[in-house]
Amino acid sequence: MIALPIVLAAVGPVFASANSDKDIAFSSGPGHLFGTDFVGRDVWNEVLLGGRSVVLIAVAATLCTYLVAVPIGVAVGMSRSRFLGEAVMRPLDIVLAVPSMLLLLLLASTAPNVMWALVVIVTVINLPDVIRIARASALAISARPAVEAMRLQGESHVRIGLGYVVRAMVRTLAADLGTRFTGAVYLVASASFLGVGVSPQTSDWAAMVDRNRTGLFLQPWAVVLPALLIVALSVGVNLAFDQLLRRKRREVRA
Template identity: 90%
Template sequence: MRRFLIPGLLIAIPVVLAVFGPMFATAEVDKDVAFSSGAGHLFGTDFVGRDVWNEVLLGGRSVVLVAVAATLCTYLIAVPIGVAVGMSRARFVGEAVMRPLDVFLAVPSMLLLLLLASTAPNVLWALVVIVTVINLPDVIRMSRASALAIAARPAVEAMRLQGENRARIGFGYVVRAMVRTLAADLGTRFTGAIYLVASASFLGVGVSPQTSDWAAMVDRNRTGLFLQPWAVVLPALLIVALSVGVNLAFDQLLRRKRREVRT
């Protein structure tokens, strides 16, 4: 359990702040002390005189919850598609699904983010949809590749000969056999979702100009980095802590499972 202490702390701090922070936040603004490092404020004030700690308490939900929701939506949609294509014996099914995804993957994620954001409403649920759409092709390809190898096993052929339906084979055996692969990918995918959400917030996509948001705080206060570094460093550290913590946690889980299999 000691191995999970550091990842647990790295995950818990930003998550707790994101979930419970708004309960302890206020709405006080002192416009006379912009970029101040004192004036009775724990971490100083930002570019318009708002308390940095107060903004941190308010700004985590948009990053954390959107990244979690987008990651879950991605896997709930992509894994069944990838498994269905991987189990299909008709070659044209794979070609019909994968070739359009190859074209989609050729477009850089940031360019795709900007293209999708230009036509989407400036609300958080739209940001969830955008991040999900961007991540879908990669997860579908990964799921299909994993399902192809598992579907070729003698156990799957035996289940087919016994008359098991495709849904039961797919979700009862193939998906269960993919758990390690999915777990290894999930940490990286969640980090990528955080990156996309933070980038979108940094560009003003999905959040209004006055909304409290960790990524937006970095953007708005970067001009005063040397005057009041906490306004940039504190939200940036929380985003990095969550990303690193999730990846460390999944790495430890996979190592533990590997040791259990060997013993």
């Protein structure tokens, strides 16, 4: 479930045809394995070209989210300062109160219509959740006797944070990572569906669903194929992380 969307996104453009000739719209004629889309372009060729934007933006946004959120959450959690915690967390609570789709549209309306802007927007939307998770985990871990012993030995906060706290948080972050990546795919696909971050004519799986939904019953592959790839990627990542965590639990019990 993961391999097929990833492989298509990574190497699909290499095997895609450079020929932009158009045929009859929503056709199932010869020479088109999955028919044509709303303007007569080959659906399979569009699928080969359209995965990179969805997958790469979701991966980049997820990585950026953790690179920014985890240090902030760990620093706030280890500080044990109520003032610092309130100063950081209360503004994030305001962001959390705004629905993600509304926030996506608000941010997109002021951002340039380019892919890197979409990466920043998805990162900003996901930051509050990950910071809260990292802070809560760091608060619990930093109260352990091992951390107190490291402080008494004169270890620096950076060494304690990176050497012990972050390492102890790995399972918690791994459990969240699958859900967070799925959320990023959802936001990226929703943005593409709404025409945010990509041109309406760009080859993109989510944009394909939007453009071809009017002809769903004439040429279903133009909608079903890209939609199935997005669903397979999201579900597959969550199943993979669930299996990984179960295996880790068995190893710990053993």
